[in-house]
Amino acid sequence: MVRTVHDPELPYLTVEEMGMVRGVTMRDNRIVVSLTPTYSGCPATDVISEDVENAVQAVEPEAQVEVVLSPAWTTDWILPSAHEKMREHGIAPPEGQSADRAFLTGQGKVIPCPRCKSRDTVMVSAFGSTACKAHFKCNACLEPFEHFKCI
Amino acid sequence: MTEGQHLQIILRLGDDALVLGQRLSAWCGHGPILEEDIALSNTALDLIGQARNFYTLAAAREDQGRDENQLAFFRADNEFQNHLLLEQPNGHFGDTIARQFFFSAFALERYAFLSRQLVDAEVAGIAAKAVKELQYHWEHAAQWILRLGDGTTESHEKVQASIDDLWSYTGEFFHPDEVDEAGAEAGILPDLAVIRKAWNARVEACLSQATLTRPEDGWMQHGGKQGIHSEHLSYMLAEMQVLPRTYPDATW
Numbered sequence: 001m002v003r004t005v006h007d008p009e010l011p012y013l014t015v016e017e018m019g020m021v022r023g024v025t026m027r028d029n030r031i032v033v034s035l036t037p038t039y040s041g042c043p044a045t046d047v048i049s050e051d052v053e054n055a056v057q058a059v060e061p062e063a064q065v066e067v068v069l070s071p072a073w074t075t076d077w078i079l080p081s082a083h084e085k086m087r088e089h090g091i092a093p094p095e096g097q098s099a100d101r102a103f104l105t106g107q108g109k110v111i112p113c114p115r116c117k118s119r120d121t122v123m124v125s126a127f128g129s130t131a132c133k134a135h136f137k138c139n140a141c142l143e144p145f146e147h148f149k150c151i
Numbered sequence: 152m153t154e155g156q157h158l159q160i161i162l163r164l165g166d167d168a169l170v171l172g173q174r175l176s177a178w179c180g181h182g183p184i185l186e187e188d189i190a191l192s193n194t195a196l197d198l199i200g201q202a203r204n205f206y207t208l209a210a211a212r213e214d215q216g217r218d219e220n221q222l223a224f225f226r227a228d229n230e231f232q233n234h235l236l237l238e239q240p241n242g243h244f245g246d247t248i249a250r251q252f253f254f255s256a257f258a259l260e261r262y263a264f265l266s267r268q269l270v271d272a273e274v275a276g277i278a279a280k281a282v283k284e285l286q287y288h289w290e291h292a293a294q295w296i297l298r299l300g301d302g303t304t305e306s307h308e309k310v311q312a313s314i315d316d317l318w319s320y321t322g323e324f325f326h327p328d329e330v331d332e333a334g335a336e337a338g339i340l341p342d343l344a345v346i347r348k349a350w351n352a353r354v355e356a357c358l359s360q361a362t363l364t365r366p367e368d369g370w371m372q373h374g375g376k377q378g379i380h381s382e383h384l385s386y387m388l389a390e391m392q393v394l395p396r397t398y399p400d401a402t403w
Contacts, residue, residue, distance in 0.1 A: 039197065039200065039280070039284070040200030040277070040280055040281060040284060041196035041198070041199055041200025041203075042200065043196070068276075069204060069208075069273050069276035069277055070272045070273050070275055070279070071276060071279065072266075072276045072277070072279035072280040073280065074280075074283075125186040125190060126290065126291060127190035127193040127194070127287075127291070128189065128193075129189070131193050131196050131197060131200075151283040151284065
């Protein structure tokens with residue numbers, strides 16, 4: 001059931017592909033779905049919790065959703081299938097591991113254009129249309145694109 | 152560290168994030184250029200998100216039936232324990248950037264410690280994400296300090312004045328009180344002397360690259376952590392809290 005819930009900001013991705021579902025367990029005869037929020041200020045988090053709750057309660061009215069803050073979510077948990085879907089939708093997925101500081105802020109990292117695959121791209125702004133994205137431009141095909149930031 | 156002090160530590164973290172987040176939100180729609188408008192609003196969003204996490208945790212721990220909203224909207228000015236720097240008015244863009252620059256350098260070091268400490272796993276979880284978000288905030292502020300300081304004569308003079316004006320609010324970061332000392336002893340909070348060293352290194356390197364002068368350490372303001380604030384906080388809270396206080400059951 002959880003697999004059917006999509007991220008409202010990236011509707012082609014499920015919460016599972018986003019690495020937000022940390023587990024489904026039985027506790028006191030109830031199903032408990034553990035969810036971890038992505039960016040601290042992501043406004044979609046509340047909607048996602050509700051959507052997951054509605055989805056599981058449709059089959060199991062007693063089921064609950066619990067929010068887990070530790071360990072903190074990282075873009076490293078996004079599944080490879082999600083990376084491919086992001087590219088198809090014109091968003092450059094996170095590059096590298098978030099533990100690498102240089103990757104965090106785009107210093108010295110090359111973000112290939114999701115459209116023409118050129119590596120000749122430039123960051124326009126580290127802050128994009130949502131908290132999780134930066135704004136880039138491709139120097140080869142001249143198209144602007146978004147990059148899902150590594151955290 | 153008493154249970155009350157532990158709670159106070161979490162609330163203070165939330166208060167710093169909320170007060171600065173609220174201040175920055177006022178730039179939404181007023182940024183000098185579109186990218187800046189978005190950058191400042193995104194930064195505000197991160198901070199308010201961090202505040203929500205800390206408040207939700209504090210409310211659950213205190214178990215008094217309060218929630219994040221009650222902590223944000225139904226506490227008086229003297230119950231807020233944020234650092235005084237964060238409630239200072241936005242001023243012009245250079246003032247806002249200087250405030251962000253000083254705080255981000257501090258918060259980055261503090262969150263890095265909080266994310267590694269083993270006393271409180273939930274605080275560590277919130278901090279582990281916040282430290283990465285703060286890295287972006289710091290880079291953004293530092294880039295602007297560089298551009299404004301090493302820019303035109305006018306931008307240089309203006310941002311130097313911002314740095315000078317706000318300098319006396321930076322001492323409070325490193326001025327420990329009983330709660331800070333108890334927290335440091337228990338291992339949940341860093342030793343502020345260590346953070347000060349790292350902060351100075353960060354700030355001095357950037358100021359010097361930006362051809363700006365680091366002010367002398369003179370008399371420093373403090374009191375925010377004890378709930379003794381500048382007048383600015385009361386006005387800010389009045390605006391922020393008026394709706395839920397007037398219509399407590401209001402929903403979207």
